[in-house]
Amino acid sequence: MAGKTLYDKLWDAHLVKQRDDGTALIYIDRQLVHEVTSPQAFEGLRIAGRPLWRSDANLATPDHNVPSLKSERDGGVAGIVEDISRIQVQTLDDNCDEFGITEFEINDIRQGIVHVIGPEQGATLPGMTVVCGDSHTATHGALGALAHGIGTSEVEHALATQCLIQKKMKNMLVKVEGELNPGVTPKDVILAVIGEIGTAGGTGHAIEFGGSVFRNMSMEGRMTVCNMAIEGGARIGMVAVDQTTLDYVEGRPFSPKGEDWDKALEYWNTLHSDDDAVFDRVVELDAASIVPQVTWGNSPEMVTGVNGVVPKPEDITDPTKKAATERALEYMGLTGGMSITDIKLDCVFIGSCTNSRIEDLRAAAAVAKGNTVADNVKRVLVVPGSGLVKEMAEKEGLDKIFLEAGMEWREPSCSMCLAMNSDKLGEGEHCASTSNRNFEGRQGFGGRTHLVSPEMAAAAAIAGHFVDVRDVINA
Ligand SMILES: CC(C)[C@H](C(=O)O)[C@@H](O)C(=O)O
């Protein structure tokens, strides 16, 4: 019998019951909760008069609807200007009080984007099953956890039973070997992978990211990569546990201590695919061939190198692809054949659960240092992923670097990643964004999103158009 993949091991360890029809009951170790997808779940429990199975398995934080402007947060929840946002955040607070769930409320320093605070707190650990009513839950797979997004009815189910009905996915390995060139980041790696496999490439699969590039990557970088597994069609993204994982997890508030730590290590050290494990699909990329990436269209797979050009629809033979490209270019206000570096920017957003961790902010600050935002760039928002990231960045003086460059330094929120709070992109505006989705209207009605790394975003803010960050750091 062939060995097991990491996914097989995590699945088997949480299997409660396997049915002949392929469905299975899986035990859930941790549920993360935010304000958008939880209200109906709590309402369902209230109506049915059901308590939680294990309130301490849940951890909540508001993120999507919280304003990133300090002035709008000074009054706490009551000060949130948008009615829907205020009600959403208040409802989360009330539900967590009623059901006894730990919540990091709006001005708690531990508050932040749910996918940033889980690992930061040690609330997501290797070997866990982690769910959240949010498609970017795959982020937590970076720790060697089995993590995926769920719908609101499943949120209710997990709250009530700590179990979920699932079907096992197929195993896919995305292998990137070699060394990344300077200026090429984890964000570029995952964008290049999506460019290669397409947004449906991982459908029905759990992706493990393997190879020397991921082994040599920091935990923050691995989180960036796993975060966007869903943009490649896979609900699950994972990286095997190694010393980098253990060093990251050790000493965090929710991490095991003393004897429990030793016991955990014994198990965690088994969390990698066996050498003879068989994957249903393997995709390989050469690290050295990856250049800084920029999306030009309205889907994450519409991506190319910063040294490339916007595709010409007339060069595309596949009629569906051709039509999609025409539509995308029209929405984006771009012409086929133009250089990526000729795309001018109105706005830059550095933040989101993809790229708002300390390492991302350090990278952006290193590029911004001593420079000034270009005149044509009206707004640059730098939004740390959590209050703790913000505090750390301020201790290092990163906030000053951003402010001196003419950028805004905000409070933890999903902010302009999606237009669910006051931070919205204007109609027709081009934004270099470190987030993960460039769908039409994602950052605001008629807004035009270009996905990039934090380094590339900062360099674009300074130049006013896209530039190859490799030239900037070599200059
Ligand atoms: C609001 C939430 C349900 C949604 C998600 O599931 O991902 C959001 O976080 C997003 O990034 O689009």
Ligand code: SF4
């Ligand atoms: S930062 Fe963006 S992608 Fe992440 S959870 Fe918030 S809205 Fe979703």
